[in-house]
Amino acid sequence: MIDVHAHMFFDELLGKAGSAGPAIEKVGEARHEIVAGGYRWPIGPKSSLAETPRQRLDSLDEDAIDVQVLSLSPLWLFTHTPREIAAPFLRSANTFMSEWCSQQPDRLRGFAALPTVDIGAAIAELEHSVSELGLVGGYIGTDARAALDHPDMDDLYQACVDLDVPLFVHSTVPGVDGPAGDPRLDRFDWHVTLGYPHEETLAVASLIFGKVLLRHPKLDVYVSHGGGSIAFQHGRLRHFASLPRSPITVEEFDAQFSRLWFDTHVNSPESLTLLRAVANPDRLVFGTNYRGWDSGSVDEVEPIADDVVRNARTLLRTPDRATASA
Template sequence: MATDLFDRTRVVDVDTHLTEPPDVWTARVPASRHDDVPHIERIDGRDTWMAGGNRIGSPGFYSMAGHDGVMPASVPETYADIAPAMYDAKARLAFMDAEGIDVQVLYPNVGGFGNGYFLNLGDRELVTQCVRAYNDFLTDWCSAAPDRLIAITALPFWDVDLAIEEMQRCLGNGHRAINFCNQPQDYGQPPLAHRHWDPIWAAAQEAGVPVNFHVGGGSMGTQYVDTAGMGWMTHFAKTSSQIFMDNMRCVADLVFGGVCHRFPDLNFISVESGVGWIPGALETFDWQWTNGGVLDEHPEYDLLPSEYFRRQIYGCFWFENQVARDAINLYPDNILFETDYPHPTCQHPGPRTKAQRPRDYAERVFAGLPDEVTVKVLSGTADKLYGLAP
C-alpha cells in the first residue's frame, strides 16, 4: 500500500496550543481566590473566561480546527462543542496518531502567547500563583506522554529572579524550553536587547534549553480594534498577518543587541511567525550591519547577522508554499514545521475553509526537496533543540 510523507518520516509539530480546561486555576489556588483567577462562566449561552469580574475571552475562539466557517460567526459556544483533543491529553494523543504526528510542542491561550495577560490581575502574589498554576497544569497534562507532549514553561518575565526560579523549577519537572515575551517593552519592561535580561539568558544557556518567542507575545489589544471600519474579520486577518513583524523586530533585537554574541550556545525560536520573511530580513540586516557602522561601535561582534542566525536562531512555518521552500533552501538547518492546531488558521480544515490536513500540505511543500533536508525540517532539528529521542 502506498504511504505518504508522514507515514515515512517522523514529524515534530513545534507549535500547537491546548485549550485550557475550565479548572486549570480554580483547582490550584485557594477557594477564596476563585473569582479573581481565570474561571469559566456561562454567559448568554457561551462558555466565557472571567477573572476579577472581567471577561478575558472564550475558549471557542481558539478552538476552531475542523469547524465549518470562520470567526466570529462559527465559533464553538461551549466545551461540549469543542473537540476533546483540544483540551484532553489522551484525546490529543489519539488525534496525533490519526494525523501521523509523533510529537507536539504546546503553548497557552488564556495567559497570552507571551504570558503577559497575567499582569492584568494586578496583585503580584496572585499573578505568581496563576503562572505557577498554569505550569503545574501543563506538567500534569503532558505526563500522559512526556516525550510526545512537550511542555514549554510560561515565564514570569516581569521579575527576573522569579523567572529564573520558575524556569529551574519547571525544567526540573520535565519542561523542555521557556516561552518568553517577544515585546517586553509593551509591559513597561526593557526591550530584549537590554542587558537587564542577561541573567535569564545565562540561566537558559546553562540549562541547555531554547528560548521561544511566540508571535503575538506582546500586547495586542489596540491592534485588534478596527478604527478604519473595514469589518471585524477583515481587520482581524490584516492584523494577524502583520504581527509576524513583531518577531522580525524580536530577531533584530537579539542580533543587533549582542544577545547572540554574548550567549553563543543559547538557541532562540521564532514561533508561529512564518519563515518567508527570513531571507529578506537577513539580507537587510547584513547590508545595514556592514554599511551602517555597527562594527565601529561593537568591534567585538565577530559574525554577520545571517551568521548569528545560522548558528542559533530558528523559524517555524505552517501554510507558506514557495517562500517556505526558499527559506528552507537558504537555511535548511534553521527551519521547523508546525500546524498551529487548533487555532482558526491552522492546517486542519473545516468544510468551508481552504486549509487542508497537515500531511497533504507537507506532501506538496516538501516535494522535490532532498530527503535529508525534509527529515531535518520535519523532526531532526526539533529533536536536537528540545532534547527529544527519535
C-alpha cells in the same frame, strides 16, 4: 513527525489571573469568546477548553504527528500582570502542563511559561519546571521587554544556557494586560495576522542587532511563525549591518542569524521556500499552531521531513528518548 508549535488552555486556570481573567463568555447563540484582559478571541460553540491526552493523541494520529511539544496559549502569558498574580498563575499552568504531558510521555512534551514581569521569578520558574516538572525549555512572549536585547533579559538567557534548554519566543497581542497596541490592527483580526509576524520580526532583529547571541554563544532561541517576516526582510537588515552606523558587522549578522531556530509554520509553499533560502537548514523545525485557525500539516514539509525531525531532536536535547519513534 515532531510538532514543536502547539498550544494548550486549561479550564482550571479560568479566573485565576485577577482582573485579567481569563474567562470564557457567551456572546451569542452557540458562540463563545476567550477573554484575556483587554482582548477577546472567538472560539465558536465551545464553552470548555478541556481536552484529554488521549483525545489529543487520537488527533495526532489522524494528522501523522508522532510527538508534539505544547505551550500555554500566548494569550495567557500575562507578561505585564504583577508578579504576585503572574508567578502563581504560570506555576499552576506549568504544573498542569507537566501532569497532562506525563500521561503520554513518549509523545507529549511541554515548554514552561515564564513570568518575565520579574526576571528572578522567571528564572526560578524555569529551574523548577525543568528540574522538577520535566518540561523541555522556557517559553516567553515577544513583549517580555520592550526589546529582547534589554539587559534585564541576560540573566534569563544565561539560565537557559546553564540548564541546557532552549527558549521558545512566541508573538503576543498588545493590550491583553499591558500597553495598547497599534489601533490600526483592531480590524479583521490583524493583531494576529499582521501583528504576530511584526512582533516576531522585531524580536529577531533585537536579538541580532542587540548582540544577544554574541553575548550568549550557547543560547538556543526558537522563534515562532518562521520568525515573522524576517525571511523577506533578511536582505534589507543584512545590508544595514554593512553601514558604519550599524552596531554589528555583516559577519556578526550572519553568525547570529544562523544560530536562530525557526519553525516552518508560514502558511504557504512560497513563504517556506523563502525561509529555507535564508535560514540555517539545521535550525528549521516543524510547527503547526495545531488545530488553530491557521493550522499547518505535515504535507507542507514533506521534502524536508527527515531534516526537521532531526533538527527538533537537537533542539529538544532528546535524540534517543521521547522523540526516538518520530
